[in-house]
Amino acid sequence: MERKVHYETVSQALEQLRLQGFTVDFNLKENCDSVSCNPDDYEIVDVYRYEGITDPGDEAAVYAIESSSGVKGVLVTGYSSTSEIFTDDVLKNMRRRS
Secondary structure (H helix, E strand, O other): OOOOOOOOOHHHHHHHHHHOOOOEEOOOHHHHHHHHHOHHHEEEEEEEEEOOOOOHHHOEEEEEEEEOOOOEEEEEEOOOOOOOHHHHHHHHOOEEOO
């Protein structure tokens, strides 16, 4: 069984994922449109969740995402009640790698 790594900070997770080839930033409008238009073409490879110790506004989730054509990138969102409904809907429609 492969051991899953949890990175201590969002920055560390983003850097390590970049080194693994997850180089597209799906938070950018031009890249987000491709994900939101065709969520069935994308798969969530991994998720890293971070909780703000003193500020719930610091809560975030880092999604490692890969397309069926091999495009790899990341999406960073809040995962509390303040997260965007649009992003939540797109992520719900993506497959999750098991």
